[in-house]
Amino acid sequence: MKFLMLLTSLLFSSLGFAENTVYDESRDRHIPIEISHPTSKEQCGKERKCRVAFLSAGYGVSHTKYTFLSKQLNQLGYMVVAIGHELESDPPLSVSGDLYETRSENWSRGASTLDFVKHNLEPTYPNYNFNDLLLIGHSNGGDISSWLANEGKDYIEIVITIDHRRVPLPRNKDIGVLSIRGSDYPADDGVLPSQQENEKYGICVKKIPKSRHNDMTDYGPAWLKDEINSAVDSYVKGLGCEKL
Template sequence: MKKCLKGLLLLSASINFTALADVIIDSSRERHIPIEMSHPIQAEVCKAESPCPVAFISAGYGVSHSNYQFIASLFKQKNYMVVAIGHELPNDPPLSVSGNLYETRSENWSRGAVTLDFIRNNLKARFKNYDLDNLTLVGHSNGGDISAWLANEGKDYIQDIITLDHRRVPLPRRGDVKVLSIRASDFPADKGVLPTVSEQQKFGSCVVTIPKARHNDMEDEGPEWIKTKINALIAGFLEENSCAQLASSARHTDYL
């Protein structure tokens, strides 16, 4: 493993976008967890008495946690603090590709959920101007599975969960957690992962498929039209547009 970063290093992540790279050490598990933090555009308005919201981003397996700048930029513009978290460390066992994947990958998801919980508790003690009691979890693929795993543990600090084509871990069926799952078109989710139409109505969750979108393209290296569509859906969700509105937006193909 490369020598851990000490302190915060200012990085130029993209045009008009800066992020802070850091490593948080979980000594109980001897894990040096890489994170990338982005502060909101109007950080000066974030106060202890009126804290700004926070979003955690978990990457797909094999994708760098820093490869979701298009999503981080959107949240930053919405005045969120964004924390992108690296879950896979060099000494971790590889993600299982055989057997009952829900069983053989559960250790990965459970470990990732512990990491999210640890990061949340660590940052809550350090950043009083940010609301870590009403957290938004965002995860692509395996990162979505990790996010869903944590949300299913009943943590009361999770407000929203947004997954990008995760496929294995059932989304929470909880009225106190808002759910958006943005689906690609090339792979189906496992049975029971996505809420049914009746469950979506009951719990206020939303499942939206982007036509012609590919699972592996839902990150920075994907085509611009997919990233634009994903951000439009996330923005609509944060603005509390109805699921019907989001689904109608996703079906429009004038961006292709």
């Protein structure tokens, strides 16, 4: 078993991914993370720092199962930190009652985890810019990302959600927002902006026809992953909502 674990670790390292945990002493919490570096990481330096993205998985999906997104962001110059939010000791995600109320503990905890990882890793990676973060998350990971962005942190530059459904997108002119939508589940009322809010805050909403919520991971079809990556690529490059 130890040999198999070593082999798995070596395989991930050879692919440019490094698995690790960071320890939040204040919450006695060992947080799983996976770090992948920009394709041209040798260009990252203290004078010209490279960008950083925090990737949050959907509930019940491993944070290591979004490599299609990590690789795309690496090519765009980002160091990607994929973060595991749910531990075995955590209560299960609520499935009853007013879900916005009953799941808020999960989202608040996840937001605290993102904030901790930011401050924990920043001193270790002086060649990377942790003060203009890109937060990207699928489903519940998108809810967590939106929750943190709504807390008014000044170190968030962009939020990209992939078919999240519960937490309202940030309405903030200082934060760029893209929400990629599937076709099988609607978002709750108030999560997505009105047309007036779209124009006021510059929020982009991209719906992918015939796409399924649960397919928006490494396990999904190639065409869907390509569509998601294309939207992320266009948005990060600043091509505008109409080009997505």
